[in-house]
Amino acid sequence: MLVTGGSSGIGRAVVEEFAAHGDPVVVLDREEPADGFPDGVTFVGGDVRRAADNERAVTTAVRLHGGLGVFVGNAGIHDAGTTLLDLPGAELGVLMQRVWEVNVLGYLLGARAAAEELKSTAGSMVFTLSDASFLVRGNGAGVAYAVSKHAALGLVRHLAADLAPHVRVNAVAPGGVLTGLRAAVGESDDRAVYDRPEEIARAIRDLNPLGVVLDPGRLAALYRFLASEAASGMTGEVLRPDGGLAVR
Ligand SMILES: NC(=O)c1ccc[n+]([C@@H]2O[C@H](COP(=O)([O-])OP(=O)(O)OC[C@H]3O[C@@H](n4cnc5c(N)ncnc54)[C@H](O)[C@@H]3O)[C@@H](O)[C@H]2O)c1
Known part of the structure; x- marks a missing residue:
């Protein structure tokens, strides 16, 4: 299998979950x-915004593991809650472009690189969406992040229809998870989103009916479920581990 953004946070937990069950994993990050990583995990350094890096990661998985059964598109960046009127147009355009290129173009290029191999193994794709794929502000999303995650939901649905019946395409849309998530600011994307963990954890709990902060390890099991035989009748679906935001 191949996981983008597998070096940290949710992706890292997904890598550990599959590796713990004996699946060989390639990480593109x-x-x-x-x-480091557990045994059986191979790191490929690269940028999901580049087609060639996604192709190199797929080729590595095929060379080392004889094929590719699962592609997890997960690498993403945030916008630190920037709203429409926070920035002049030119700066807002730079922010939108940076977030879009990782969160949407990166998913598309990963899917393109993996699709032929997944077709030949009747494999599946699982993407990381967000509560921001459905809600306007949710857990602190700004305009660029919300637009990118809504677009990624469209991508999941389109690919599910496009690649059926050969490849299943599903998603996990978590609520707030305390990770190393970074936000794009100007030309860099080095601002930590969860820089005040206790305060932010309180805000996440206050927002969702179950009063929970999600744990990456628990989320990881959902990715394995979606990639498994148990989910063989599911495509274009989104699991929403967000503490019940939809009923608020
Ligand atoms: N943390 C949350 O509250 C939350 C909630 C819902 C959805 N998400 C989504 O989960 C996914 C994973 O985020 P996370 O919270 O685990 O953050 P994270 O920063 O801990 O992990 C993201 C990983 O992606 C990598 N990455 C970022 N840009 C990249 C690029 N251009 N090329 C290659 N690798 C790149 C980073 O190096 C990092 O290892 C993202 O898509 C994010 O939008 C996060």
Whole structure:
């Protein structure tokens, strides 16, 4: 299997979940974690915004593992809650472009690179969406992040129809999860979103009916379920582990 953004946060938990069940994993990420990966995980350094890097990651998985059964599109960045009137148009355009290129174009290029191999193995794709794929503000999303995650929902639905009956395409849309998530600011994307963890955890709990902050390890099991035989009748579906935001 191949996971983008697998060096940190939700992606990292997905990598550990599959590796713990004996599945060999390739990670495409721009950074390698300082504490390394479990056995059976291969790191490919690269940028999801580049077609060639996505293709290199797929080729690596096929070369090492004899094929590709699961593609997890997950690498993403935030916009630190920037709303329409916070920035002049030119700066807002830069922000939108940066968020779009990782959160939407990156998913499309990963899917393109993986699709032929997944067709030949009757495999599946699982993408990380967000409560911001459905809600306007949710857990602190600004305009660029919300637009990108709504677009990613459209991408999941389109690919599910496009690739049926050969490849299933599903998604997980978490609510707030305390991770190393970074936000694009100007030309850089180095602002930590969860820089005040206790305060933010309180805000996440206050927002959802179950009063929970999601744990990446629990989320990871949902990805394995969607990629498994148990979900063989599901495509174009989104699991929403967000503490019940839809009923608020
Ligand atoms: N943390 C949350 O509250 C939350 C909630 C819902 C959805 N999400 C989504 O979960 C996904 C994972 O985010 P996370 O919270 O685990 O954050 P994270 O920062 O801990 O992990 C994201 C990983 O993606 C990598 N990455 C970012 N840009 C990249 C690029 N251009 N090329 C290659 N790798 C790149 C980063 O290096 C990092 O390892 C994202 O799509 C995010 O939008 C997060």
